Amino acid sequence: MKKKQSNEILITINIPQFRDDLINWFEEEQRDLPWRKNQDPYRVWVSEIMLQQTKVETVIPYFQRFISNFPTIEALASADEQEVLKSWEGLGYYSRIRNLQSAVKEVVEKYDAKIPEDPDKFGNLKGVGPYTTGAVLSIAYDMPEPAVDGNVMRVLSRILVIQEDIAKAKTRKIFEQAVRQLISHNNPSAFNQGLMELGALICTPRNPSCLLCPVQEHCIAYKKGIEKTLPVKTKKTKQKQKTYFVLVLEDNKANYLLEQRPAEGLLAQMWQFPMVETKEVSENLLIPFIKERYHTDCQTIEYLQPIKHVFSHITWELNVLKIKCDKVKALNHHQRMLSIEEIGDYPLPVSHQKVYKQILH
DNA sequence: AATCCGGGGTC
């Protein structure tokens, strides 16, 4: 029999009082958000995936549209993959939706469309990590599981004065242990959501509103006047830059060549106007390059507005060329010749929506 | 443990 190690943290605040203050504040002050209308585990799950690294205000319209398009777990499981991807267009981190649809299919097949209450079963689904497991199980099923995200680490680092670097992966476990000791078993949902709501509304990164804080009297960092030094977070990655030509190839019927990106990697399976890295081909060799790769002769070339697009880890410099040709043909099933109207049905990353808007005029 | 994976907002 394996010995259970507890690794309990010494917590000196008044835990029952802290729970009450936090939960009472949350019940009073929580925002009226669409995914808080009920406890439907599917809706909670969808909202938690959308909210990963994404602000509430951004998510709201996407959530409404998504639930209206795919109201149930079965609807999402059986939906067309491209249509689902289109519903995520502009949200970013597109692997989230691929993983979610994959996970939802697994729930339909293995668990009879019932989202499992077992943290191990739910947590093993694609795209469901430690945070999402705790969030969905506590909010939808009232289970006392920790849901530690960036908000929770910031809030608890201040209240308990935890100085561990929250950029390090293993630090999350410290906060999970803290939550296990703090969480209300009476109302785990309001407790977890209260911590996150507090982080979003009061205990903000730069200028926390400590004077309005419902748990100010429990906050050790505030008592010591060090709340702004927390949380401790190292990090910073220098980001690379890449420069491309974007080829808007237009044939004599005003159709445009669109191609689908590979199934893996950046912007997987999204559609775009053909891109060529400038390292591959210099500007004066562009015309022969296009003839070789797309089997067409350029007639006129027009420079459109260049686009700078910043990702979290890359910056794209896009030199956009509108090139009129007599005939252009799709060469494989990852390429299509499409009218302006048809392009609107395809999932494009924001960088290429910017290109699309230029040719709309 | 470090890197990849989007996009929008703030200061």
Place this chain on the structure above:
DNA sequence: GACCCAGGATT
């Protein structure tokens, strides 16, 4: 620009 955001998968 730097940093932040209801993170997870991959290497």
